[in-house]
Amino acid sequence: MGPPITRRGIMLVLSSPSGAGKTSICNRLLQQETELKLSVSATTRQRRPGEVEGKDYLFLSTIDFETRINRSEFLEYAKVFGHYYGTPSKPVESSLNSGVDILFDIDWQGTQQMKAKAGQDLVSVFILPPSIKELEKRLFNRAQDTSDVVAQRMSKSAGEMSHYSEYDYVVINYDLDKSVQQVQSILNAERSRRERQNGLVQFVKHLSSQL
């Protein structure tokens, strides 16, 4: 058994219309994949009780956040209801360099921004619901929302869904276990892509030198 081949980490992006089951898939992945860490976003919104600085979010002042925007220190960011949210690039870069994979639970807008900056490091997966009936059921069950809120979310889903065509992989979430396995296959396969295994050149050089 030789030394493991060093490799560059992967930026694994999962997106979906709300209610397709993406968050459950993310949680399972993080439980089962020890080399996969969830990306920590920065935000300017108030910290809520129970939230831990640096774990749930990096809490920044608006001035600090805007300074970082001007220095291009975010892989993506957005302003939602008056608060900034974004992904700082430095911790991601250092994880990738040490072969740790990062999971991003972001929407298609964030994915578009990240794609432009991340290039080959980014692997994007879009989760689709198996049916509209199922989507509706999940949205109802989740937040005990009123019919109005569910109807609103459903109509938003239609717009989100159309962006599946910008993703590398598409998984239809018929069954949570199978969908988790499918994303794990994607992660495993991507880990053995030649261009990520940056220790290969050295490894083959070593093998050849003994022939």
Next chain:
Amino acid sequence: MGPPITRRGIMLVLSSPSGAGKTSICNRLLQQETELKLSVSATTRQRRPGEVEGKDYLFLSTIDFETRINRSEFLEYAKVFGHYYGTPSKPVESSLNSGVDILFDIDWQGTQQMKAKAGQDLVSVFILPPSIKELEKRLFNRAQDTSDVVAQRMSKSAGEMSHYSEYDYVVINYDLDKSVQQVQSILNAERSRRERQNGLVQFVKHLSSQL
């Protein structure tokens, strides 16, 4: 549970220096993956006892083979010790159209030829031995070859090994079970690539129409 998404099949190419364990991996894959079929080559060499026409090989006359070359009916072909060997393109194309994956156990020369014709359908995996010691051991065990033959094969291996850099994925065969799993992950992941799932457009159209 909705109807399964129709998808285009994959041309899965496995190559390796001799002795790296590729044939064992291929055999296991064919046992475990029901949607994966081994490509049947055509050849002009004599049929050997026990070989079945259309299963082991398509046995062709030299004239017939050369006519097919002139009609560009091969994905790749080569002449080895006076006999032609090649991969007819028609059966591959019809498998891909019906969503069946085809496994190719070919060398880097065949892969280069196929790549030029197959484009996105082709997924290439290179198997490397974990060490030169292990390679030597496997070459010895396999054919009870004499030291001279083994030495010859070893030196040929060096040349073959250098072509790993033309492949999409690289798997180092430390352990047969794990390597088989790794190739299965690659196959599974590639099956969920968006551009292969040609039924997706229709599926999403149907979902959206209900919103």
